[in-house]
Amino acid sequence: MTVRQETNRIPMKLPQGALIRKENGISIFPGFCDVHVHFREPGFSYKETMVTGSQAAARGGYTAVCAMPNLNPVPDSPDHLAAEEALIRQAGGLVDIYPYAALTVGEKGQEAAALEELAPRAIAFSDDGKGVQDEGMMRSLMERCRRLGKILAAHCEDESLVRGGYIHDGAYAAAHGHKGICSESEWGPIARDLKLAKETGCAYHVCHISCKESAALIRQAKREGVDVTCETAPHYLLLDEGDLQEDGRFRMNPPLRGKADREALVEALLDGTIDMIATDHAPHSAEEKSRGLAGSAFGVVGLECAFPALYTGLVRTGILPLEKLIEKMAVTPRERFGIPLREDDLCAWDLEAEEVIDPEAFESKGKATPFAGARVYGRCVRTVHRGKTVYEFRIQNDKF
Numbered sequence: 001m002t003v004r005q006e007t008n009r010i011p012m013k014l015p016q017g018a019l020i021r022k023e024n025g026i027s028i029f030p031g032f033c034d035v036h037v038h039f040r041e042p043g044f045s046y047k048e049t050m051v052t053g054s055q056a057a058a059r060g061g062y063t064a065v066c067a068m069p070n071l072n073p074v075p076d077s078p079d080h081l082a083a084e085e086a087l088i089r090q091a092g093g094l095v096d097i098y099p100y101a102a103l104t105v106g107e108k109g110q111e112a113a114a115l116e117e118l119a120p121r122a123i124a125f126s127d128d129g130k131g132v133q134d135e136g137m138m139r140s141l142m143e144r145c146r147r148l149g150k151i152l153a154a155h156c157e158d159e160s161l162v163r164g165g166y167i168h169d170g171a172y173a174a175a176h177g178h179k180g181i182c183s184e185s186e187w188g189p190i191a192r193d194l195k196l197a198k199e200t201g202c203a204y205h206v207c208h209i210s211c212k213e214s215a216a217l218i219r220q221a222k223r224e225g226v227d228v229t230c231e232t233a234p235h236y237l238l239l240d241e242g243d244l245q246e247d248g249r250f251r252m253n254p255p256l257r258g259k260a261d262r263e264a265l266v267e268a269l270l271d272g273t274i275d276m277i278a279t280d281h282a283p284h285s286a287e288e289k290s291r292g293l294a295g296s297a298f299g300v301v302g303l304e305c306a307f308p309a310l311y312t313g314l315v316r317t318g319i320l321p322l323e324k325l326i327e328k329m330a331v332t333p334r335e336r337f338g339i340p341l342r343e344d345d346l347c348a349w350d351l352e353a354e355e356v357i358d359p360e361a362f363e364s365k366g367k368a369t370p371f372a373g374a375r376v377y378g379r380c381v382r383t384v385h386r387g388k389t390v391y392e393f394r395i396q397n398d399k400f
């Protein structure tokens, strides 16, 4: 292994407005921003901590993340949110971590959280991990978010349609005797919510869309002027049920869908229907991911392989211009969520470096990713946050 670059010659600032700067064979981008990560604290430190999550983010080129509230305690009151904020402060600011607050108490969908008190300290509201089942409750949450000027970020899942499913209700499930999750369990609630968002004027953001119907609904709603944005994750753009293996690292919610869904998501990314790419970085312990498709916990990690996987699968193949990918990973998430794009937040990549994605090298405690073993291009050589180097590639092999 050789070091192909001199990282100490990388500038520490990007000129205002520049998305890509090339210097000495290194490509420099604004620091990425992921609006959907699970850093698992407080409550589940064995899966991830604020520190290990931050290290994973920095290694993936991210300088800002938004942390989802399916925690213990759930940040549904000022005291509960304070517990999470203390952990964020203690983590030392390797990257900026913006907490979401919950929409409902305990994310149970029954009783609204203390939205008014939480609003000044939360980046947005979400019950991620759970869909808000009741339409009346969702309407009232949207009205309150609208008054507070906060985004409502929805995990859309109709529990009455899940029926014990854990992978896409498609050809693979049928052929291998697995229980499927139909696409309507996702697009049904999206259709409901888009109507409510139109009526209430709420700033509505749809988390991790995975199927073609969701993209079509959101495209139409944007045409009608609804204040809606959405994200998808790298695995929904690059993989489908044809890639499934009998392994827990292929189990996430929503599941990998069909080929037509994947293609529709790429099209939606290109035409602007999909505003941003978020990883839904969802670490679990090795044991929790060791029980195959049927028995593992839902969720895969994403921060440390998102850019190389997307760059290799979409940019080098000529599907997506590099500039567009950077926009979707660094610019549009910040614009929508009101996170400043700082000129001293950047990541530097050797785009010609070939890597095999090796979860054992991850900083994250979570190792489960469907991209394990994939050959990709792109190595993050440095991440700079607020002018300070927070990650730098070092060769492991000291024979060199």
Ligand SMILES: [Zn+2]
Pocket (backbone or CB within 6 Å): 128, 129, 130, 155, 207, 208, 253
């Ligand atoms: Zn979710």
